[in-house]
Amino acid sequence: MIRTAEEYLESIRDGREVWIDGERVKDVPDHPAFAPAVRNRARIYQLAHEPDTQPTMTYLDEQTGQRNAIGNKLPRSQRDWWDKRTAVDTVLDDLRGVVTRVGDETVGEMWSLFDGQDVLNEVDPRFAANIRTHIARSVQGDPFHVSANTDPKGDRSKRPQDQDPDMLLHVVRETDSGIVVRGAKYETAAAYANQAFTKPTIANWGSDELSDYAVGFIVDMGAPGLRFICRSGFAGRGTPRDYPLANRVDEIDSLVIFDDVHIPWENVLFYRHTRAAAYIRATLHRYSAFAYTQRVERLADLMIGAALWNVKQTGLHHQPAVQEKLADLAIYREGINAHLTASIALAQESPGGLLMPNQSLLYTGRVLATRGLPGAMHTARELCGGQICITPDAASFDAPEIAPWLEKYYSINENWLAEDRRKLLAFARDLVNSDYAGHRLTFQLFAQSPPFANLGAVYRNFDFDGPLDLVRRAADLSDRVAAK
Template sequence: MIRTGAQYLEGLKDGREVYIDGERVKDVASHPALAPIVAAKARMYDLHHEAEAAPKLTYSDADGIHSVFQQPPRTQEDWHRKWAALDLLLQDLGGVATRMGDETIGEMWSLQDGRDILAGIDPRFADNIDRHIRDVIVKDPFHVSANTDPKGDRSRPIEQRDPDMMIRVTKETDKGVIIRGAKFETAAPYADQAYLKPTVGAWTDEKESIHAVGCIVRMGAPGVKHICRAGFAHVGDPRDNPIASRFDEVEALVVFDDVLVPWEDVFFYRHTRAAQQVRATLHRYSAFPYVLRLLYVADAMIGVAMWNARQTGLEKLQAVQEKLADLVCYREGIRAHLAASIALAEPSPAGLLMPNQSILYAGRVMACSQLPVMMHAARELIGGQICVTPDAAQFDGEAGQWLRKFYTLNDQWDADDRRKLLAYARDLLNSGYAGHRLAFVQFAQAPHFNHLAAVYKSFDFSGPLDFVKRAASLSDKVDGASVKPVGKAAA
């Protein structure tokens, strides 16, 4: 039941409207800005069919064989298998790709957790949730998340802005709803479908809103237009951009120009309470693979810094070891939060097993907020050559004899290996692509204040309150029982 890479590529030939560098893309899979990351996703599909990898990437049920990445988690072992599967994939690809589908399907599981709440608001759409989750398992589409609206001038109330600044329903028909607006999305130009939902609430006491809509939109549907940012993959020599040339996940402003969404693809509509429920629980599963990606980013920083220390003979210096230890503590901090969130996982209303919410969200804050600090620590370990090393063409040219002389370190480390390491380090830490990725991490699931809000709402304050109440001999009139974690109280 799992698609092959060829089937995925064939599915992209649906006449989708994609624009990049001021021109319409004729073939998404072959355009130089998109081809490398499309090939990475195709490789993800093909890997499931290889004899050695298949047992680690698949599971079976009455309907056939399916991807571990799409499997709703019900046990701790399910989470450990997902972790091992991502490790296998990224090791095979030789780098980190964030939007591959496994990190967005969790948003659908969150939707299923709130199914009864949504059914109580409007029972028409509840069955759509169950069917779509099953469709993802059986049909194995590349499923992404449609989240951030342009929003416009946020100092004004919604009704005073251009109404298209936030996705809205303009018309109801017998076939479905017609939507207008736009979303910024990663990987949408080469995905099959997106889960579209409102951004964090702009509602106060409104019970209904045309902007309160959650649905599945096909990325090749009529009226869907993908206007991509400039890519990194096809700019310059790949030898100088060893990461960007392979793993640039091109974002796009996806315009929905009177797009028909069939009723069977609608999960909620009009009711602001439904939209707020969805936003409150959106990342309870998807935060795990998102934070897990940063574990591999940490490994890349440790690896490039340690190789540099060994190349230059500075590995035994205490100051260098201390800096490397800082990177290791960051890396192990991420791993500890992920492991603990599985070990203390919590049952969900839909019968799934969600990572411990407080621990997972705290890990996300740590991983995201400390990434800029750790990137700079890695830069310090590598030194100034990261920003002054000439491009690869210079090593091949007339001046190459001098570059080979001054970039050769010893019999073990020649100029070619030295240049390759510095080029990788630059693309990881210091290039335009590196800056883009850093900004992406800070906002991909929400800005920092929302990360902190998730921690606040999921942490159980009753333990610390009770401890201090007893330790300070506070009277029984003081009651902290009302402070409960969202993960337990509203899960």
């Protein structure tokens, strides 16, 4: 059943070893760096219980009669995808910013493995049963589920076996009750999540049929032997008045150390099976790319809103040159929207009998969103003007000796007084020009694979046969060509 916010908070007070800024964290939910992210995830649980949002955030399971989170529901119809999209929008509206790693995106990775049960059965039928069990647990238990993909990797010109073997997570031994793994993974939100689907990043296994690196499993974030070493948070680097997004929706990334962590057999999803590992790398984002791309659409909405309010404040919104730049942002936003919408309208049945967004349209939309984001951010900067990088902080506007001067030069007219001008400039700075903004932009290279992998997904899913046949017939090529 859907959890409460209190149940979630207690679930991550399990004695896990979390480090940030060189210090051991005593209480993750209350630590200033983690509190915003933990509060946001708790708020999502709370939305599932509030009368106004419960119908959007949950559904009633016909078989069990239990109310479950819509984000965890296996997608079997277009209606399921529309409901998921509405639920994510509801969360982002409530949090007033973009959060990415909160579970609805990462749980989709397990659905990809659900589609590959025949691959899992090749090595051991237990593994296919395990994925079904864990998907059922994600639906019924409502854990905060994240993803563990990227390893430190070390020297990429060498095989893992030819350097420190721990540079890629691997199995060091088997026991009657499970496997023992060692290595490290970079994971967003790991320090305050309940579990992670952990799998390799190797795409080309060469001639290796069996490998201790070809392992995928569900890990309990409270398991002995796990250590979380986190990057510094953006929350607290400035006041919420000066950096409203950084202090509200920053998500903490961790280097998660697996120091001989025991994984019970029932949590192992594949092991020493390079074909299963290659399959999950090729299909990992079959579902989760939708929720990820939807969040870039929301970033576009925020940039349009910040830019448009700014030109309205300064009276430039009637200028044709300004309208052209706003149109560029709108085209970028609607391009993402069109791909998301069409991917639902032309959704496809998956190998496991689920309904997946049209793969060619979804992956193309993701590339459009990520490739166009830097340019869209710069257009938003242009429209907001240079004041986003030179405006004094909120404390200066409060200081009695200098406040009158700032009131004079930041007030525009009787409707736009200095405080609203300051608020908008602070928001725009944090959205497109702060350290936090730069982190969010670079995060696109990490969150769902780098550009070459995204383009590879488009290549594998686009139907090239149609254009080939079109030109064969238009150019009147011989039948010998068609047979190639």
